[in-house]
Amino acid sequence: MSEIYRNFIAGEWATSNNAIDNINPSDISDVIGQYAQASAAQLQETIEAAKQAQKEWQATSLEKRQAVLNKIGEEMMARSAELGELLAREEGKPRAEGVGEVYRAGQFFTYYAAEVLRQIGENADSVRDGVEVDIRREPMGLVGVISPWNFPTATASWKIAPALAYGNAVIWKPANLTPASAWALTEIISRQDIPKRLFSLVMGSGAEIGQNLIEHPEINAISFTGSYQVGKTIARASAENFTKFQLELGSKNALLVMDDADLDIAIPAAAGGAFGGTGQKCTASSRLIVHESIHDQFVERMLEATKAFKVGHALTEGTQLGPVASEAQLNANLDYMKLAAEEGCEIAYGGERLNLEHDGFYMSPALLLGGNNQMRVNREEMFAPATCVIKVGSYEEGLATVNDTDYGLTAGIITQSLAKATHFRRHAETGCVMVNLPTAGTDYHVPFGGRKNSSYGSREQGKYAEEFYTQVKTSYIFSGSPF
Numbered sequence: 001m002s003e004i005y006r007n008f009i010a011g012e013w014a015t016s017n018n019a020i021d022n023i024n025p026s027d028i029s030d031v032i033g034q035y036a037q038a039s040a041a042q043l044q045e046t047i048e049a050a051k052q053a054q055k056e057w058q059a060t061s062l063e064k065r066q067a068v069l070n071k072i073g074e075e076m077m078a079r080s081a082e083l084g085e086l087l088a089r090e091e092g093k094p095r096a097e098g099v100g101e102v103y104r105a106g107q108f109f110t111y112y113a114a115e116v117l118r119q120i121g122e123n124a125d126s127v128r129d130g131v132e133v134d135i136r137r138e139p140m141g142l143v144g145v146i147s148p149w150n151f152p153t154a155t156a157s158w159k160i161a162p163a164l165a166y167g168n169a170v171i172w173k174p175a176n177l178t179p180a181s182a183w184a185l186t187e188i189i190s191r192q193d194i195p196k197r198l199f200s201l202v203m204g205s206g207a208e209i210g211q212n213l214i215e216h217p218e219i220n221a222i223s224f225t226g227s228y229q230v231g232k233t234i235a236r237a238s239a240e241n242f243t244k245f246q247l248e249l250g251s252k253n254a255l256l257v258m259d260d261a262d263l264d265i266a267i268p269a270a271a272g273g274a275f276g277g278t279g280q281k282c283t284a285s286s287r288l289i290v291h292e293s294i295h296d297q298f299v300e301r302m303l304e305a306t307k308a309f310k311v312g313h314a315l316t317e318g319t320q321l322g323p324v325a326s327e328a329q330l331n332a333n334l335d336y337m338k339l340a341a342e343e344g345c346e347i348a349y350g351g352e353r354l355n356l357e358h359d360g361f362y363m364s365p366a367l368l369l370g371g372n373n374q375m376r377v378n379r380e381e382m383f384a385p386a387t388c389v390i391k392v393g394s395y396e397e398g399l400a401t402v403n404d405t406d407y408g409l410t411a412g413i414i415t416q417s418l419a420k421a422t423h424f425r426r427h428a429e430t431g432c433v434m435v436n437l438p439t440a441g442t443d444y445h446v447p448f449g450g451r452k453n454s455s456y457g458s459r460e461q462g463k464y465a466e467e468f469y470t471q472v473k474t475s476y477i478f479s480g481s482p483f
C-alpha cells in the first residue's frame, strides 16, 4: 500500500475519504502514490480560513513577502533534479524537460520576489483646488488557481507566484493526472513563514472540486489554464458571481516555412515545436505551412528528423519523446490518426501505438502530409505528437492559412527576409509570434497569452500579471488650507 498524500486545508494536511492512484504513464505498473481528493466541506473550510490569512499577508511588509517568494524559488531551483524527475515520472515528459520545467518554475518565484518591491502607484492633482489623487493597486483577495497536467509545475507557478507577490491568498486545484508535482510545491510553500492558512491545495476532479471552486461566491478571481471547453464552463460560472477570471486555453499553432528558409533552422524548429513535450504543449506546432518551392526538400528532411526521435521511458537516458500522459489521451490521439487518413492525409510516418520494454502509453511521432486547412485535424487541437504539412503557393496564402483558425496562441515564420518577418510579426493574429524559432518556448519576464479562443482576460507573466492579481483604488485627499 503506497502512502496517501493529503490536501492542505486551512493550514493543515487533511485526510479524505477518497484517493486516486497516480500512475506513471511510462510504466503503468509504477504507482507513484495515492492522492487524497478534497471534499466540498474541506473547500468551504479552507476558503473561510483563507480570508483572515489574506488580510494578514496583505499587511505583511514588502521585504518579508519578497523573502518568502525568493525562498520558494531558490528551493525549487536547488531541487530541480529531484522534483523534475518526479514530474517526468508522473507526466511522461523526458527527465531533462521535467528538470527544466521545475527550474523555470523556481524562476517565476524569484522574478515575482523582485516585483514585490516594484508595486508603485501613481498620483495626480485633482481638478479641485487643494485635492490630490492617489492611485494604487490592492490585492484581489482569494484567488483560485486551476492548472493543467501538461506543465503541472510551471503553469501553476506562473499563477501562484504573482498571486502571492501581490498580496493574495491562493486556493490551488491542480490536474488529477499530476498531483505529485502539486503536492511537492505545496509542501515547500507550507514550510514558509506566511500566515498559516494563506495557501491551500485541493486535489480532486475538475467536475467535482473544480466546479465547486469556480462556483464559490467568495472566490474573488480565478486563473485557469486548460482546454477551451472547460474554459467556457469557467467563464459561465465566473459571470454568475462577477468573479474576475483569466483563461489560457487550447491552440492550433502554425509554423510558416518560406521559400527562402534556412532548412538547418526550419527542421529543428518544426520537429522540436511539433514533438517536444510529446506534442502536449499549448504552443506546439501542429500545422507546418510550407511554401511549395521548398516543400519536397522540407518534407524529406522532416521525415528523417521525425524518424530519428527516440521514444521511450521518460526517465531512461537518451529518451527524446516520452509516453503521452494517459490512456484516454493516447486513444484520442489514435482516433485523430484514423480521422487524418479518412480526411485524405498521407501518414508518412508514425501515429501508432508502440509496445516498448515497459507497459506505457507510447506513440510514434506522426508526420501527416497532403493536408489542407479545412480538415478537422488542422482545425481541432489534437494535443498529440502529430503535425500536418500544408502546402501553400505564396507568402500571402501562407499568412492567410496561419490566421485561418479559431485559435491564436503562437505563430512562427522561418524566413531570411526581414520584410516578410516584419510583415508576419505585424499581421499574425496570435498573442505570441516567433521569427526563425519554434512556436514553443517563451520567457518568464514578458507577457504570455493568446487571442481568439486561446485566451481570455488580462495577460499572464512578467509585469503584466499585476493587472489580474490586483484591483485599482483611486483616493482623493483634501489636506485643508495651510492658512
Ligand code: NAD
Pocket (backbone or CB within 6 Å): 146, 147, 148, 149, 150, 151, 155, 173, 174, 175, 176, 204, 205, 206, 207, 209, 210, 211, 212, 214, 225, 226, 227, 228, 230, 231, 233, 248, 249, 250, 251, 281, 282, 381, 383, 409, 450, 454
Ligand atoms: P482540462 O481543461 O481538461 O483541465 C484543466 C484543469 O481544469 C484541470 O485541473 C481540471 O481538473 C480542471 N477542470 C476540469 N473541469 C473543470 C470544471 N468543470 N471546473 C473547474 N475545473 C475543471 O485541460 P488539461 O487536459 O489538463 O490540459 C490540456 C489543455 O490545456 C490543452 O487544451 C492545452 O492547450 C491547454 N493549455 C493551455 C496553456 C496556455 O497557456 N494557453 C498552457 C498549457 C495547457
